[in-house]
Each structure stands twice: as structure tokens, then as C-alpha cells.
Amino acid sequence: MRMRRAVIALCATCAAAAAAAAAAAGDDSASAPQQHWGVVQHDGDAVFDGGAAAAADEPCRFNIFACDAAAVAARWRPCCGDAACPEACGDGELRAGSRVLLVGNSHMLELHQALLCMNQHHLTSITLTPFIGPYGNAYIMAGLPPPATVTWTYDAAKGELRDEKGRNAVRFEALSTEWLWYIAETSVVPRWHEVGGAMRNGRHNDAIVAYTFANGARLLSVTNTPLVLTARARDAARESPSSPAALAAHLGFDWSDLTAIVINEGNYRSWAHKLWCRAPYVAKAVEAAAAAAAAAAAAGGSGAQHGGGAACAALLDRSRSSAGLIDIENFLIRAAGAGFRGRAVAVQQFFRDTRGAPPPPLSAAARVALAARAPPLNDVRVFDWTRMMEGRLCATPACEPRNGDHQCLPGPPADVARALLAHVYDDG
Numbered sequence: 001m002r003m004r005r006a007v008i009a010l011c012a013t014c015a016a017a018a019a020a021a022a023a024a025a026g027d028d029s030a031s032a033p034q035q036h037w038g039v040v041q042h043d044g045d046a047v048f049d050g051g052a053a054a055a056a057d058e059p060c061r062f063n064i065f066a067c068d069a070a071a072v073a074a075r076w077r078p079c080c081g082d083a084a085c086p087e088a089c090g091d092g093e094l095r096a097g098s099r100v101l102l103v104g105n106s107h108m109l110e111l112h113q114a115l116l117c118m119n120q121h122h123l124t125s126i127t128l129t130p131f132i133g134p135y136g137n138a139y140i141m142a143g144l145p146p147p148a149t150v151t152w153t154y155d156a157a158k159g160e161l162r163d164e165k166g167r168n169a170v171r172f173e174a175l176s177t178e179w180l181w182y183i184a185e186t187s188v189v190p191r192w193h194e195v196g197g198a199m200r201n202g203r204h205n206d207a208i209v210a211y212t213f214a215n216g217a218r219l220l221s222v223t224n225t226p227l228v229l230t231a232r233a234r235d236a237a238r239e240s241p242s243s244p245a246a247l248a249a250h251l252g253f254d255w256s257d258l259t260a261i262v263i264n265e266g267n268y269r270s271w272a273h274k275l276w277c278r279a280p281y282v283a284k285a286v287e288a289a290a291a292a293a294a295a296a297a298a299a300g301g302s303g304a305q306h307g308g309g310a311a312c313a314a315l316l317d318r319s320r321s322s323a324g325l326i327d328i329e330n331f332l333i334r335a336a337g338a339g340f341r342g343r344a345v346a347v348q349q350f351f352r353d354t355r356g357a358p359p360p361p362l363s364a365a366a367r368v369a370l371a372a373r374a375p376p377l378n379d380v381r382v383f384d385w386t387r388m389m390e391g392r393l394c395a396t397p398a399c400e401p402r403n404g405d406h407q408c409l410p411g412p413p414a415d416v417a418r419a420l421l422a423h424v425y426d427d428g
Helices: 011-025 069-075 104-120 136-142 180-186 233-239 245-252 269-276 281-298 308-313 328-337 364-374 412-425
Strands: 004-008 039-042 099-104 125-126 150-155 159-164 207-212 218-223 260-262 345-348 380-383
Touching: 011 150, 099 104, 104 125, 104 207, 104 218, 104 260, 136 269, 136 281, 150 233, 207 245, 218 245, 233 308, 233 328, 245 328, 260 328, 260 412, 328 364, 345 412, 364 380, 380 412
Parallel strands: 099 218, 099 260, 260 345, 345 380
Antiparallel strands: 004 039, 125 150, 125 207, 150 159, 207 218
């Protein structure tokens, strides 16, 4: 059966529209190279548009939130560059040698894509985790490690992305990077849509990913995955299927080296149970985890199962079903225990404006508690991006003023990303 394939191509009108919108708002950055992109579906091989890649306006290749350019130009009022904007906006550049970890949901994913787009010109490699779909998430929920990462290289001058074997990483025949992990664990050859694969929606699988840049900066992002599930402190040992040490080992970073953690509460717990605890995937996963624990015990280990089936069971607790997946305070406590000494920036759960007076992403009491613990976390900030959204919402797909929805990119996420880095790097 032939699958739908995707080709990532430059949307020249997007670049023009965004430049016009920025110029109208008085943003001096409109004269800088603008990076915008779109996704076109077809039945042939997935290849980049080489002509577009050579254009002066460098196409950004990693987004699924592109909108109609004319609608964005007509309806979106950028905040950055507007004298009335309540936040100071940086240039969007990742500082040389810095290490920034983003943790949360798909609204955090939008920020990661915006930052990646603004820094694509010196991207050198992508370390990604393939096969994060229903099977992979169920295995992590059962306490098993995620599939091993692979590293793809990126040649910014040529606009070429090469997989770990040197093949064109956007051609689907180069993406069957060993289904063996799934086949060995489940004795089932999974269908494409169940697996997730190394590519999805025409781009690399970016749920658990690290980007490395020529200036030594690294951008790490962990979104909508059980690796970020962090319960309240009293429940963490039983309900959190992973650990800070496991996350750092998987993506190849040291908590003590991080410049900043940017974090939100993630999606709701009820959402996670629906997607991460599907039968029969979870039954296979728990069975595999029990076998792994028994094997460890036989080899002289503890045989303890980290998280196990309890993590899925806990998500059914109706009293907490509308709570976020990530207890920010406890996540930061665990990170500090693993060596984190950088800046923590808590942000809102969804893109929205100030209507409904959304609560702060981290309470003042929680910040006091973090500063009082040993070791202390004194540098904890709250960045409430809702003020930047006031009168500037631009929800997909037609740049409409809807609250809580994904926003067009280019659009509000790019503004928020620039202001976010100003908080991350602020020395004051």
C-alpha cells in the first residue's frame, strides 16, 4: 500500500507577508533574512525543494504550524518591534555554548520550532528518538527505556539533512532505521501510523530531540512524552515512569551544564492516559517490563520496576484528571538533585491572552520553597506570555483570534521565543 509522502518546500509568500507585517509594526528586524516554510503532500519521494533552498530567504524546514500567508499578513500584529509590547524581545539567537532544555506540551514544541527556525543557519546535527508512537510511549510508561537515539547531520549551506548512515534523511526509503526494536520486543511488525517512525508529518520525530549548533549551543526539547511525566513529590516514586538521570543519559547532557530549563505543566493527565496507556500496547509493555525486572534480579540486580503499571493506573485518578502532567515544582526539585544549577523559567500551559485570568505557571509559594531547599534553586522565574498575546492571537490555520489553540508560525510563537531568550540570558 502506498503511503502519503511529504515534501517540505519554501513558502515565498509567507516570507513576504511576515516581512510586511513586521515592517508595518516598525520592527527593524524585518530587514534580516526571514525563514518560513510550508508542507506539501504528494505521492512521490519526500525531497526538499533544492531551488527554494538556494533562495536568499532561507527556508525553515521543521514546522507544521504554517498558515495562509495572506491571512497572517492581514490579521497578525507582531508584538516584538511594537512600542506597546510588554516584553523586551531579543534577537532569537541561541548564545554560544549555552544549553537550553524545553519541557512541556505541543505549545512548548511550537517554541522549540521557532527557536530552531531562527537558528537554522548554524544547525549542525539533530539527535532524535525514532519510534515514539503508541508502542514507544507504552514502553516508557512501563518503566522501560525509550528506543536508542540516532544523530542526523545538517549542512546549512546545502540545505541537506543526512541520516546516521549518510543517506538523504528526507527520503522515506532511508527512514526504515531498524524496525527490529519493535519486532524483537512485541513479535509484531507494527503499522506505520502506530509506530511514529523517524519522520512524521514530513519532518523528523521531534518529541525527544537535541539540536547542536556550530557555535556550541544546544537546544534540547522533550514534549508530549512520558519522559516528562512528573507526579507530586509524595507520589513521584510510584507514578513517574522515568528519572532525571535517565533523561540526561538518553539525550546526552549533564544537568549541571544546563543554562536554563523552560517548562510548563504539559497536557492534562486524562489526555496522557488516552494516548500513552492504550491496550494492547500497555499489556505488552508491562509484560516486557516484568521480564526485564526478572532478568535483572536473576543477574544480581534489584529487579525493581521503575514506574511500571502504576504510572498508567495513577492517570485514571479522576480527582487529578484535569491537572497537568508535570508538577513543575517537583520536576525542578528532581533536576536540582541531579545537579541543575541554572535558571528555571516557568511558562504558561497554552497560547492564550489574559482573558479568564489564567493562574501563574508556578506559584510564589512554590518559588519560595525551591529557594529554601538544599541545594537551593534561587534563580526561578515566571514568564507569563499571555500579555504578549493581547490582541495578537493568530490561531491556525487561518490566523484567527482563538484562545488556547496552536498559533501560526511565523506568528506569536516567534515573538514569544524572542522574549523567552531575553529572560533566559538576562544577566540582571
